Every structure is written in C-alpha cells, then in structure tokens.
Amino acid sequence: MRPDEALDRIFRQEHGLVLASLVRFFQDLDLAEESLQDAVTTALRSWTVDGIPDHPAGWLLTVARRKGIDQLRRRKNLARVTSLLRAAEVHADVERDEEDAVPDERLRLMFTCCHPALPMEAQVALTLRTLGGLTTAEIARAFLATETTMYQRITRAKRKIATAGIRYTVPSEPAQLAERLEAVLAVIYLIFNEGYSGSSGTALVRIDLCQEAIRLAEIVAGLLPEEPEPAGLASLLCLIESRRPARLDSDGDLVLLEDQDRSLWNLQMINRGRGWLQRAQSRSQTQGPYLLQARIAAIHADATTADATDWRSIVSLYEELVDIRPTPVVALNHAVAVAMWQGADLGLLLMESLAESLNTYQPFHAARGELAARAGRFGDAVVSLQRAVELSANEVETRHLQRRLQAVIRLDRADQISR
Amino acid sequence: MQYMLLIYEDEAAEAGLSEEERESSIARHIDLARRLRSENRLLAADPLQPAVTATCVRVENGRVVMTDGPYAETKEQLAGFYLVEAADLDQALADAAAIPSAARGVIEVRPILDLQA
Numbered sequence: 001m002r003p004d005e006a007l008d009r010i011f012r013q014e015h016g017l018v019l020a021s022l023v024r025f026f027q028d029l030d031l032a033e034e035s036l037q038d039a040v041t042t043a044l045r046s047w048t049v050d051g052i053p054d055h056p057a058g059w060l061l062t063v064a065r066r067k068g069i070d071q072l073r074r075r076k077n078l079a080r081v082t083s084l085l086r087a088a089e090v091h092a093d094v095e096r097d098e099e100d101a102v103p104d105e106r107l108r109l110m111f112t113c114c115h116p117a118l119p120m121e122a123q124v125a126l127t128l129r130t131l132g133g134l135t136t137a138e139i140a141r142a143f144l145a146t147e148t149t150m151y152q153r154i155t156r157a158k159r160k161i162a163t164a165g166i167r168y169t170v171p172s173e174p175a176q177l178a179e180r181l182e183a184v185l186a187v188i189y190l191i192f193n194e195g196y197s198g199s200s201g202t203a204l205v206r207i208d209l210c211q212e213a214i215r216l217a218e219i220v221a222g223l224l225p226e227e228p229e230p231a232g233l234a235s236l237l238c239l240i241e242s243r244r245p246a247r248l249d250s251d252g253d254l255v256l257l258e259d260q261d262r263s264l265w266n267l268q269m270i271n272r273g274r275g276w277l278q279r280a281q282s283r284s285q286t287q288g289p290y291l292l293q294a295r296i297a298a299i300h301a302d303a304t305t306a307d308a309t310d311w312r313s314i315v316s317l318y319e320e321l322v323d324i325r326p327t328p329v330v331a332l333n334h335a336v337a338v339a340m341w342q343g344a345d346l347g348l349l350l351m352e353s354l355a356e357s358l359n360t361y362q363p364f365h366a367a368r369g370e371l372a373a374r375a376g377r378f379g380d381a382v383v384s385l386q387r388a389v390e391l392s393a394n395e396v397e398t399r400h401l402q403r404r405l406q407a408v409i410r411l412d413r414a415d416q417i418s419r
Numbered sequence: 420m421q422y423m424l425l426i427y428e429d430e431a432a433e434a435g436l437s438e439e440e441r442e443s444s445i446a447r448h449i450d451l452a453r454r455l456r457s458e459n460r461l462l463a464a465d466p467l468q469p470a471v472t473a474t475c476v477r478v479e480n481g482r483v484v485m486t487d488g489p490y491a492e493t494k495e496q497l498a499g500f501y502l503v504e505a506a507d508l509d510q511a512l513a514d515a516a517a518i519p520s521a522a523r524g525v526i527e528v529r530p531i532l533d534l535q536a
Contacts, residue, residue, distance in 0.1 A: 117508060164530045165420045167507040176509070 007047060011040055014057040015133030016219075020105040022064055023112075023168055025087065029130070029158050035068030036060065042067075057102045106131060107223045108168045110216070114184040115166050122157035123187045124194075129154055131219070132212045142209055143194065181224070185233050185290065188216045192237050196244075197394065210241055221276060231280035232291030238273030239297035242266040254400035258306035270301045292321045311341035328357040336367050344375040362391035366401060369408065378412035421462065421531035422511035423502055427495040428524035430469055447519040455503055455514065466499035495524050502531075 015036070022032035039060045053059040065088055072081050113126040121143075128134045134142075140150035160166065171177045195209025214237045221230035246260035255261075277298055280291050296317050303309040318334035331354055339347020348371050351364070358364035369384035385405040392398040436444070455461035470489040477484050489496055498520065505511040508528070515526040 115508075117512065163532075165422075165505070165508040165511070167509065169507075171509070 010056050012133045016131040018060045020109040024105040035064040038067040039064035114187045118157050228280045228284040229288040229290050231276045232294045235273045235276035235294035242269035328354050344371040373408050381408045423529045424515045425527040426499040426520045428498040444519045460504040462502040464501040470496040
C-alpha cells in the first residue's frame with residue numbers, strides 16, 4: 001500500500017470519531033469540519049516525514065482543536081477562546097490518563113444528523129458526510145444528484161441545525177430515545193438499501209454505501225449496548241450483504257434467493273451477522289422489526305439448499321412482524337413465505353387483499369407473477385409480470401423480470417396448445 | 420432560545436366541533452399555558468379572530484395597498500400562536516405537540532432570530 005493510500009484509509013476510518021469529538025468541543029459543525037480539514041492537511045505533511053503516530057485519532061483531535069481555537073482567535077471571538085482553552089485543559093488531563101483515547105461522541109452526532117426535523121435526504125447526506133467521511137462529490141455520485149444540489153442540501157441542513165437549536169445530544173428520556181433511535185436506524189437502513197438495490201449510482205459506489213451502512217450500524221450497536229434493535233440491524237445488514245456474491249450471475253443478471261449458489265455466500269459476513277444476532281437476543285426479550293428480520297435472514301443463512309429452508313419458522317417470524325409492523329409490504333413478505341411453506345395457491349389467496357394498496361409496488365407484481373406461474377396459472381402470471389416490468393426502475397431488475405416474463409409466456413402458449 | 424409556535428387550523432372543521440370538543444380543547448390550551456407559565460417559559464400566547472377578518476397591507480411605489488382576506492388562501496389558516504422559551508428545538512417541538520390543535524391542524528415551529536446574539 002502506498003503511503004498516501006495508508007493515510008487516506010486512516011483519515012476515512014478516524015474521520016467520524018474525531019469530527020464528532022470536535023463537534024462536541026466546539027458545538028459548531030462548520031468549525032469542527034474546517035479545523036479537522038486543517039489538521040488533515042498538516043498530518044499529510046508531517047506524517048509522510050515523521051511517520052504515522054501511534055494514536056492517529058488523538059493526534060488529529062489535538063491538532064484540530066488548536067486549529068479551531070486559532071480560527072476563533074482570528075475571528076476575534078475571545079470569550080469563546082477562553083472557555084474552550086479551559087475545556088481543552090480538562091480534556092488534556094483525560095487524554096494523559098487514557099493514553100490518547102478519543103472520547104466517542106459519534107452517537108450524539110448521529111442523532112443530530114438524523115433529526116426528524118431535517119428532510120430525509122439531508123439526514124442521509126449529512127450522516128454519510130460527517131460519520132462516514134464521504135466527500136460531497138462522492139455522496140452526490142452515489143445518489144445521482146449534482147454536486148451543487150448535494151452541497152446545498154448539506155449546507156441547508158447544517159444551517160438549520162445551528163439556527164433552529166438542534167442539539168448535539170442523545171435523547172435521555174426512554175420514549176424519545178426509542179422514537180429517535182428508529183429515525184437513526186431508518187437512515188442507516190436506507191443507505192444500505194440504496195447501496196444494495198438502489199436505482200442509482202455505479203456498482204462500485206453502491207458497495208461502498210453498503211459497507212458504510214454496516215459500519216454505521218455496528219457503531220450504533222456498539223455504543224448503545226442495551227438496545228436490541230441496533231444490533232438487530234447490524235446483523236440483518238451483514239446477513240443480506242453476505243449474499244451479494246451470489247446475487248448476480250456472470251452476465252450481471254439478478255439471481256433469486258432460491259436459485260442462488262449458496263457456496264458463494266460470504267461466510268465471514270454470515271458469522272459477523274450471527275454474532276450481532278446473538279448479542280441482540282441476549283440484550284432483550286422484546287422483538288423489534290430489525291431483530292425479527294435478522295432472525296429471518298439467519299434462517300436463510302442456515303439452509304444449505306433452498307429446499308432445506310425452515311419456512312415454517314420464517315412464517316411464524318413474519319407473523320410476529322405483521323403484529324408490530326402491520327404494513328402491506330410486511331404482509332406481502334408473509335404471504336410469500338406462506339406460499340413457500342404451504343403452496344402457491346394459499347400465498348396468492350393472502351395476496352388478494354393487498355392488490356389495491358400495493359398496486360404501484362413492483363415487488364408485489366413480481367411475486368404474484370412468480371407464484372401464479374408456480375400454481376400453473378400462466379395467464380395471470382403474464383399479466384402480473386408485465387405490470388412488474390412497467391413499474392421497474394432498475395436496469396438489472398427489469399432485465400430479470402423481462403426474462404421471467406418471456407419464460408412464462410412460452411409456458412402459457414405450451415399450456416394452451418396442450419389443452 | 421425563543422420559538423414561535425404558529426397554529427394553523429381548518430376553520431370550517433373547527434366550526435363543526437361539538438360543544439364538548441370545543442370545551443375540552445380550550446381546557447387543554449389553558450393547562451398548557453399554565454404549565455409553560457409555571458416553568459417560566461411562556462412569553463405570549465393568543466388565539467386570532469377568523470381569517471375573514473384579515474387585511475393584507477403592502478406598500479407599492481409609496482402607496483399603501485390593502486387587500487381583504489389572509490395572505491394565503493389555504494384550507495388551513497393561521498389561528499393563533501404561542502411564543503415560548505425552550506432549551507432547544509426538541510423542547511419546542513414537544514411544546515408544539517402538546518397544543519391541542521396539533522391533533523387537528525398543524526403547528527409550525529419557528530426559531531426567533533435573536534438580534535442580540
């Protein structure tokens with residue numbers, strides 16, 4: 001690895017940790033970002049000469065604090081400077097005691113970035129920018145937005161945080177924590193989803209988003225060890241990610257879960273997901289939506305072949321999920337699981353009631369088409385798959401659906417001839 | 420920090436409330452105001468007369484131009500306000516959610532621009 005690559009990696013790795021600590025120190029996201037940028041510039045010069053320090057994060061934090069205080073001095077904000085210098089002394093004592101340990105303030109920053117008073121796209125962008133250390137250009141590329149749009153989105157959100165009085169804090173009241181934690185986890189899940197099956201961005205950037213989401217989920221799970229849902233989400237994301245190598249065939253076409261070559265699944269990722277699942281389950285008896293989905297994903301991971309899948313357990317987990325999240329999409333997943341366990345006809349019957357609410361939801365029509373084909377109702381299958389193709393916004397998906405549609409049309413014709 | 424909590428309501432729907440519903444809504448406004456005052460956080464609060472009583476004023480080329488009615492002809496109209504002191508946005512948002520009109524209309528929460536800061 002070239003030295004600048006090594007530095008890049010360190011900066012990426014330590015970015016969120018150091019920035020969060022600086023935000024806590026300065027109570028000002030812009031100043032924190034500027035001073036960290038200054039410290040990184042200094043580090044690039046100094047580290048290539050003197051080598052990388054033992055505690056790069058601690059080094060960056062100390063230098064950035066000094067840079068930020070200098071900045072305030074230049075702005076003649078002397079009252080702030082005095083109070084910060086006093087705080088810096090206190091911090092310096094702590095550091096000496098704890099061997100340059102950087103206090104982990106990332107959770108506060110995460111709750112701020114994912115504050116529901118900010119628009120969802122801004123929550124996602126800010127989180128990737130501050131905690132993930134992605135540049136505005138990288139985020140813009142990942143979401144197929146122009147850099148100007150993304151820059152404005154981030155700037156506007158930062159201004160709202162500063163002027164509307166959004167605090168850098170983790171809610172202390174349990175009810176509020178639960179609600180806000182849900183928002184944080186939703187942002188992470190969305191980042192992952194965009195990376196895994198998103199309709200935008202190049203393949204390479206998408207993988208980055210998945211890894212970033214897993215990292216963020218693991219940070220939250222590590223920092224909120226009493227809460228089962230962050231660990232549940234970390235587990236779920238690892239388990240889904242483990243199937244990535246089998247998800248596309250050599251032509252780049254989508255391979256359905258049951259047709260995937262399971263020997264390609266990433267075992268290391270599966271074990272990482274199982275580890276988080278264990279931790280989540282040891283933490284609490286309550287079953288949140290992410291934990292339940294992680295348990296379902298783990299059952300898939302346990303099955304060496306699609307036929308060996310324990311569909312009965314999956315159905316009962318989906319029933320629990322429907323109880324706490326009675327949404328049409330969850331009901332659809334439940335219906336598919338029932339079809340796998342007790343036959344396509346029963347699954348199709350359960351889907352009937354969802355037809356109206358999921359009329360514009362592509363996966364609904366794709367699933368209905370598949371099940372209808374399996375039940376030998378080829379005419380219905382053709383109609384559903386055609387609708388799915390119409391609704392598909394993703395090139396890989398469209399290709400897959402087209403292929404299925406052609407196959408079913410052939411079956412339909414053969415069926416009509418034989419009759 | 421100070422926040423303005425602007426109450427928007429559908430006046431037609433409000434007029435359709437039963438006597439019981441109206442009384443319970445007023446009682447909850449009074450409770451909220453009392454609580455905010457006891458916490459020393461209530462700076463002002465008042466309901467407004469209906470939007471038909473509104474007049475919009477603008478000065479064009481030095482001439483005062485008046486139009487009858489509210490600024491925006493929307494289903495929901497500005498119906499009242501609370502001006503509160505809050506530690507941060509979260510507290511102001513919680514105050515807004517405690518306003519009974521939040522269950523029927525919508526509360527817009529706006530931080531006051533502090534000219535002294």
